[in-house]
Amino acid sequence: MASSTENPVKVDLTTCSICFETFKTPKYFPCLHSFCEGCIKTYITTTFLQTKGGVNCPVCRMYVLKPEDISIDDWSSKLPTNHILVSLIDTNELKSGEKLCAACSRENESESATSWCINCGEALCKSCERYHRRNKFLSNHKVVDIENYGTTELPYNHKDIQCTEHPDKNVEAYCSDHSAICCMTCVMLKHRKCDNVGSIQDAAEELKKSKEVKSFKDALMELKKTLDALVECTMDNLQIFDKDIKKMKLDVDTLFTKLSHHLSQLKSDILSEISKIEKEVRPEIEDKHDEIKCKISTIENDLTLFQTNIKYAPPAQFLQAMEKLMEQRSILEQFVNEESQKLKEISVTFDANEKLQEIEKHIKVFGKVNIRRRNKADMLRSTDKQVNMSSVVPTTKQVDMSSVVPTLSSEVNEQDTVTGISVLENGLVLLSKWNNLNIELRDHQCSSVLSSLSLPGYPWGIKMTSDTEGAVAVEGHGLIIFNVQNNQITKIKEIRTNVNYDFVYHQGTYYIGCNKKIAVYDSNHHKVRDISVNNIVGYMAVRDDTSLCYTVWGGRELYCITMDGTPVFTYSHDKLQYTTGVTVDHAGYIYVCGCDSYNVHQLSHDGKLQRIIFDNLPSGPYCVSFNKHGDKAMIGCYNKVLSYDMK
Structure with missing residues (x-):
């Protein structure tokens, strides 16, 4: 593990990567890259029509969807302001030259500032500082000398950060149970039953002292070392x-x-x-x-x-x-x-x-150009890069899915229909139990229930969206966002939609299957747009960075479209009846369940049948999931959970 002082990374945080000048009203994308408001507005205006529904970050190329209720002209102003950069720029300006008193300037007077009010975010001369401290309503403000401004920490204040649920309110509290900053209205309405709600200051101090933060820099340096390799x-x-x-x-x-x-x-x-x-x-x-x-x-x-x-x-x-x-x-x-x-x-x-x-x-072609892709871990080993890949690249050899032979390893009988299944990174299993109106966290063998969460309707597709956060589609209600920590499932919030059987989460964006449309939401759970389709969307899976696959309720086909709704291919087969669950493995193969044909079809990336990989199943399959290495598959059926070793 690299030490915290080894190879320090220096990045100029105050310079816009578009105009290469000091930020003017820094705004940031979900990827945390910041830009001048004017620069990003120009960038959005010139590139939006070419990217259909969003833009790519100018730095990392992450695709960012435009919120549905915001115009292109207003989008840049509605992006969150990077207050920490504002404070950093103010600190640099105060240290680099003379700063005038803001209060005096409003009266067209010029007085040199000697102090800074962190709460007001204004420079004060000696006289105004004295009156500032004497004012009853301002007496609790933190005022520091300009010479000492920013020497220990940035004098950053959260007074300008609005609550995502109540934009007219500023954030004032932090809920540790849901890992969310919120306003007092949220505290009273949504977090009144939470056990760990406190001030933002206390939460920040506690987080700074935690082991996670202390090891965070080392972890990032290790990741950077790996990325350098x-x-x-x-x-x-x-x-x-x-x-x-x-x-x-x-x-x-x-x-x-x-x-x-x-x-x-x-x-x-x-x-x-x-x-x-x-x-x-x-x-x-x-x-x-x-x-x-x-x-x-x-x-x-x-x-x-x-x-x-x-x-x-x-x-x-x-x-x-x-x-x-x-x-x-x-x-x-x-x-x-x-x-x-x-x-x-x-x-x-x-x-x-x-x-x-x-x-x-x-002879239709002169020849064939073959592209051979090797696993990135194999690339590193072949180039003798001495890098600890344990936290980045799986050490377990991934299975060749083109020739793997499934072997049934266990069959767990259920008194219910399993309509959703997801194998977690740690090997635990999430199940959607249709009749029970709940989801369950199971052990590695899927035989013991570790935790469960009751739902307001029938659950269907279930997936993890991060290491600790996931979501389940609930028929007639929408998407229930939940947290999985310490083998416990905790509900976070709900995204309301009309009809919903499944969803996918990709690059910070939710794609939720509905009636004749796919609703698109950003990472803050705000509606961005709709993708029109012809039927009620059944199950869904991300095919690659540009496309997704879905089945339709009661249909016999698998559809593939781009993220903007353009058709890519449609798959159907005589031995595929009543298409349900769909997933994509680590190698890019697509799997679609035939509930009434009692099988699972394996397709190539371009939608061609490779083989019927699971056939003559004892019960109609609704969903299928693989672990991260591809050596284990689990199929949720009408009254069973089938586990297969893939070797």
Whole structure:
């Protein structure tokens, strides 16, 4: 583990990454990257139409959805202000030059400030400071000398932070049970039964003294060390990739040259043969042509002699001439008869090689470019990067899901329908129990109940959205957000929707399946937009960073769409009936349950059937979940939970 002082990371927190100047009203995205309000407004305006419904963070490229009830022009102003940066900038300004008294400036007077009121966020001269302290309503304000301002900690005040539930109220309290800062209205309405509600100051002090905070920097440094190694891996990968691309292009050119040379030689050979035939056959046709023309000339001459003799020749000469002409006619008749019988039309044709003739039909591509992806842990090992990957990359070898053979390891009978299942990072299992109207946290074997949470309606899809937080879709109510800690399930809040059977959570955004739409909510549980679909959405799963899959209630298909609703593919099969649960494993394979066909289909990333991986199940499957390594699968059924070893 790296020490807390090793390789300190220095980042200029006061400079906007868009304009590269000191922040002017710093606003931040959910990824915590901050920008000037004016800069991010310009960025949003110029990029929003291209990104359909949101924008990518200019720094980390995280996709941020626009809230539904806010216009593009107002979005930047509605982003949360980074008050800690405001305090940091004020501190730097106070230390870098003379600061004028704010109270005097309002009266058009110029007095040098000597102190700073943390609560008011204003600089004060000696005279105004004295009156400030004497004022009964301001006497509890913390006033510090400008020289000492920010030497121990930033004089940050939460007076300007509004409650997310009640925007007209400032936050004043912290609920440890729900890990939430809130206003006093929230304390009275939502946290009155909570055992650990106190001041923000006390909560912050307690958190600063906790083991988690003390080890936080070391954990981040370890993560950075790992990411540095991954950056080196990607740089090495880029060099290898560029080398491979160069070699592939050379191979293509070489193959093309080889084929071109071979085809050119074949072309030359056939053209030579054509020229040879032309030289042999053409004179034969020409000679016959000339011979026939000569006979025509003979006939024309005989006709002239005949007409002359019949008109002018004496009888004796006429008889002699006619005898010769008759003889000549016989010779010509014989020639015509013979030539009419034996004259042949000579033509030539080209019969292309059958394989060449079918080349366009059978050879559609010049070749295939294969992309081989290796696990990032294998990349690090192959490059001899000495990094502790225990907290970042799983040490357990992940299963090759293309050839794995499932083996039934246990079958737990339930007196209920299991409509949702999720295998947690630690191996524990969450179940949605339909008839019982509750969710349960089970042990690794799914045989013992560790904790349960009663619900206001029928539960369906259930998933974890972080290490400790999850959600369950409740029919007719919406999404119930809950916390899982110390083997206990605690309800946090509820997102109300009309009809809801499942949801997915991806990059800080909830996609909730409803009636003929998918409702999109941000990480603060605020409605952003709707994605229109044709039916009631059943179960859902994230396919990749740009698309998701879903089934429809009572249907026989699996649909895949982009995050903005554009269709990608639709899958159906004769042996897939009444599609229910859907999930995606670590390798990108898609799994869809057929409740009435008693099976689970394994699909490729592009929606092609690989195989029916679970078939002839003892009960109709509603949901399927894999552990993080892919070596264990659990299927929730009508009255059973089936566990499989994937080897």
